[in-house]
Amino acid sequence: MNERDMDRRGFLKVVGVATVAGMASASPALAGARPSVAEPLTRVQKRLKTVRYAMSGKMSSSDIADPAFNTSQHDGRLISAAYEQLSRYDEALRARPQLAEGWEPNAKADMWTFRLRRGVRFHDGSRFTAKDVVYSFRRLLDPATASPGAGTLAFLDPDGIRAVGDYTVRIRLAQPNADLPLSLITRQSYIVPDGATKDDLRREANGTGAFRVKEFDPGQGPTIFEKNKRYWGSATKSDVLRLVSISEPAARVAALKRGQVDIIEDPPGTELRSLKAGPGTRTVTQVKGNMEVIAMQMDVEPFNDVRVRQALKLAMDRKKMLQLVAQGNGTLVNDIPIASILEYSVPGAPRGRDVSRAKALLRQAGYEDGLKVKLSVSDVQARFIEIATVYKSMAADADIDVELEIGPGDTYWDNVWLKTPMFVSAWIARPTDAMLALLLLSKADWNETHWRRAKWDTRLATARRTLNYKKRQAIYRSLQKEVIEQGGYLVPYMVNTIDATRANVRGWKPSGTPFANFTQIDFTS
Numbered sequence: 001m002n003e004r005d006m007d008r009r010g011f012l013k014v015v016g017v018a019t020v021a022g023m024a025s026a027s028p029a030l031a032g033a034r035p036s037v038a039e040p041l042t043r044v045q046k047r048l049k050t051v052r053y054a055m056s057g058k059m060s061s062s063d064i065a066d067p068a069f070n071t072s073q074h075d076g077r078l079i080s081a082a083y084e085q086l087s088r089y090d091e092a093l094r095a096r097p098q099l100a101e102g103w104e105p106n107a108k109a110d111m112w113t114f115r116l117r118r119g120v121r122f123h124d125g126s127r128f129t130a131k132d133v134v135y136s137f138r139r140l141l142d143p144a145t146a147s148p149g150a151g152t153l154a155f156l157d158p159d160g161i162r163a164v165g166d167y168t169v170r171i172r173l174a175q176p177n178a179d180l181p182l183s184l185i186t187r188q189s190y191i192v193p194d195g196a197t198k199d200d201l202r203r204e205a206n207g208t209g210a211f212r213v214k215e216f217d218p219g220q221g222p223t224i225f226e227k228n229k230r231y232w233g234s235a236t237k238s239d240v241l242r243l244v245s246i247s248e249p250a251a252r253v254a255a256l257k258r259g260q261v262d263i264i265e266d267p268p269g270t271e272l273r274s275l276k277a278g279p280g281t282r283t284v285t286q287v288k289g290n291m292e293v294i295a296m297q298m299d300v301e302p303f304n305d306v307r308v309r310q311a312l313k314l315a316m317d318r319k320k321m322l323q324l325v326a327q328g329n330g331t332l333v334n335d336i337p338i339a340s341i342l343e344y345s346v347p348g349a350p351r352g353r354d355v356s357r358a359k360a361l362l363r364q365a366g367y368e369d370g371l372k373v374k375l376s377v378s379d380v381q382a383r384f385i386e387i388a389t390v391y392k393s394m395a396a397d398a399d400i401d402v403e404l405e406i407g408p409g410d411t412y413w414d415n416v417w418l419k420t421p422m423f424v425s426a427w428i429a430r431p432t433d434a435m436l437a438l439l440l441l442s443k444a445d446w447n448e449t450h451w452r453r454a455k456w457d458t459r460l461a462t463a464r465r466t467l468n469y470k471k472r473q474a475i476y477r478s479l480q481k482e483v484i485e486q487g488g489y490l491v492p493y494m495v496n497t498i499d500a501t502r503a504n505v506r507g508w509k510p511s512g513t514p515f516a517n518f519t520q521i522d523f524t525s
Helices: 008-015 043-045 073-082 129-141 249-257 267-278 304-312 317-327 353-364 384-396 411-417 432-439 454-465 469-486
Strands: 051-056 088-089 096-099 102-106 111-116 161-163 168-174 211-215 223-225 240-245 281-286 288-298 330-332 371-377 400-407 424-428 492-496 496-504
Touching: 051 073, 051 249, 073 223, 073 240, 096 102, 102 492, 111 129, 129 161, 129 168, 240 330, 249 267, 249 496, 267 281, 267 496, 288 384, 304 353, 304 469, 317 330, 317 384, 317 432, 371 384, 384 400, 384 424, 400 411, 432 454, 432 469, 454 469
Parallel strands: 051 240, 371 400, 371 424
Antiparallel strands: 088 096, 102 111, 111 168, 161 168, 211 223, 223 240, 281 496, 288 424, 288 492, 330 492
16 A cells, blocks of 8 residues: 555554554654564564655656656655755745855845865765755756756856865855745755756655655655765764554544654644644744645636636635634735735735625626636645635625536646646745746746746746845835736745644744754654
């Protein structure tokens, strides 16, 4: 049985209820690792300290250990554990040093110098140098690589990325970028060894991160990591990290309560109270996280009419959607996947529901007898089915008949996402510029709504090179307002990231971003 296909009963059967008794509480032993009765006590005491982490998304046969093709939830977790970038996010989504010790721009911010850490090694033992940084970025930008992250880094010129000695990299930009260390943080911008190919990295991760991949079989799970003993930073507090997929919310909760996993993502809102108060469990919260979205492709009928798009938006009751789908655990968002906590986000209340106006717009667009649309969805992530079902009910009040096309989760990202005219998707909070470039530039690989406006693209480049903060903020907000009014996104809310752990787990912070930090997880006695 595949981990990604487990139901509650199947999961409990495979993991095994009759494992070491201490696994349910203080002992963080590897699942299924039962010492024989003949083992001396000292061997038992030295058992590996293992973190068992249950993801909410399904594993897929297309999962990969190559950062250039990091797209799925599993990819993000694996690659966050095994690889690193020049800079990283802090909790406020500001740039902080990682493989770079620091950086300085010139006076125009069109030339940046990055000073790299010394003494860092890849998992295969090779030394990390400036050549690896230059290669990694040039590889991402090379059309032959076909990385989905190339569009996000389109502001870089491959020839402008140069090594100056072993531990300095200079990046010359065609246009100034006041936030370059922040702009370089993407799902794909991890550093790989000079010369590494997709075939090299497909299943064999080779990064500088705190964990080494020990077992990875795409779509079959679990993925198992061991501590990287050569790690340049503070040593991880656990010896082994084990990623499993339990997509059914009730099964995740049951596994946690039984002590079969240590951390679960995204517990259902109906279980939060019991998990918080339970004798063996607790919850941890981060006020940034997933934005579930409904995407309409603007060049496909009927979504090529802005009146139809606006009617579909006006049919949604965002406050009610947040309550019904996420039990109120989040903040409202206004039809663009930009977190309201970000400094460049558009202030003010999101649009309200107006059924009468929605009906009038449909009549103006020629739909006198109402509108029928097909919405593609699956259970590939938590709340996808729920948001589609609740929206179908809301839209009916505006004479919009939403037919739900529910498909299998394990093929959703390959066969449905980006390929059908209307579908459910989700995005984790990123800085404003990164999200706009990722989803809304005309040539962006992940342009879900087919938003293609050359003048808008030019204004985004203008925002990036504007050194005056207030002027830069005004441009970013103007760009977002245009998308909110005319674009193809329905975005009701941003859900707080709430995970649940065993009561003896310490050091885990839900990231609310594609970048997870597993290094500080520990157990109390």
